[in-house]
Amino acid sequence: MGFISLNSFSPILILFLYSSHFISANNSSNHVDLIAETCKNLSKTDPNVSFRFCKTSLQADPHSRYVRNLRDLGFISLKILRHNVTETRIHIKNLLKKKKEKKIDPFIKECLDDCLEVFSDAIANVNDAIKDYKAKLYADCNVKVSSVLDASTTCEDGFKEKNVVSPLTKRNGDAFQLSAIALFIVNQLNK
Numbered sequence: 001m002g003f004i005s006l007n008s009f010s011p012i013l014i015l016f017l018y019s020s021h022f023i024s025a026n027n028s029s030n031h032v033d034l035i036a037e038t039c040k041n042l043s044k045t046d047p048n049v050s051f052r053f054c055k056t057s058l059q060a061d062p063h064s065r066y067v068r069n070l071r072d073l074g075f076i077s078l079k080i081l082r083h084n085v086t087e088t089r090i091h092i093k094n095l096l097k098k099k100k101e102k103k104i105d106p107f108i109k110e111c112l113d114d115c116l117e118v119f120s121d122a123i124a125n126v127n128d129a130i131k132d133y134k135a136k137l138y139a140d141c142n143v144k145v146s147s148v149l150d151a152s153t154t155c156e157d158g159f160k161e162k163n164v165v166s167p168l169t170k171r172n173g174d175a176f177q178l179s180a181i182a183l184f185i186v187n188q189l190n191k
């Protein structure tokens with residue numbers, strides 16, 4: 001008997017589950033489109049930034065669900081960038097710590113020392129960039145984000161100069177692309 005009454009309820013249950021699925025997969029907010037469109041425009045104008053990287057990075061941020069416009073998205077991109085360069089600086093410090101115990105190649109140590117300095121400046125610059133962004137000083141913000149972008153290339157080029165394999169290639173690539181994303185949005189807003 002219990003089975004029968006359960007069965008008679010199941011169409012309603014199915015309807016309920018279906019509609020709750022429908023509500024939770026709410027696409028009426030336009031954040032998906034804004035991110036996709038911004039990333040498409042950027043990857044078209046700048047071959048250094050992959051569409052997929054851009055979209056995945058921005059969508060991975062929990063706040064990106066609530067973006068209403070490009071200004072919101074730019075703020076998110078700067079915070080992602082700040083988090084990324086902060087993590088990379090910590091990583092470099094850890095590498096140097098480990099290397100101290102293991103007696104590293106003096107060339108690599110030199111490169112890592114340079115990168116540590118470069119990323120320390122980058123953190124200061126991204127913090128200033130966020131202040132400028134809040135004050136809508138987009139031209140100033142551009143200058144600071146550009147220097148963060150340059151930091152990742154400077155760090156990576158240091159290893160190339162000495163012909164050693166960089167342990168930071170992926171992180172430098174991430175910082176480079178994230179800077180380019182933030183720069184693109186800041187420049188759109190500055191128009």
Ligand SMILES: *[C@@H]1O[C@H](CO)[C@@H](O)[C@H](O)[C@H]1NC(C)=O
Binds near residue numbers: 022025026027032
């Ligand atoms: C929501 O948007 C994504 C990406 O545009 C799409 O793949 C998905 O099918 C949409 N879901 C619904 C329920 O419309």
Ligand SMILES: *[C@@H]1O[C@H](CO)[C@@H](O)[C@H](O)[C@H]1NC(C)=O
Binds near residue numbers: 023024026027030
């Ligand atoms: C669906 O999108 C609308 C419009 O952006 C928003 O107000 C609402 O909170 C969203 N609902 C859910 C369940 O995400």
Ligand SMILES: *[C@@H]1O[C@H](CO)[C@@H](O)[C@H](O)[C@H]1NC(C)=O
Binds near residue numbers: 034037038041188
């Ligand atoms: C993307 O580019 C098109 C064509 O230039 C433009 O109309 C649109 O506003 C841009 N979208 C974003 C989000 O930047």
Ligand SMILES: *[C@@H]1O[C@H](CO)[C@@H](O)[C@H](O)[C@H]1NC(C)=O
Binds near residue numbers: 046
């Ligand atoms: C892409 O990256 C290269 C090397 O870092 C740089 O010289 C070039 O200007 C970049 N292209 C754009 C469109 O930013």
Ligand SMILES: *[C@@H]1O[C@H](CO)[C@@H](O)[C@H](O)[C@H]1NC(C)=O
Binds near residue numbers: 056058060084088
């Ligand atoms: C930096 O950002 C990229 C793109 O969002 C992400 O894949 C990577 O895990 C981040 N790295 C760190 C150390 O947070």
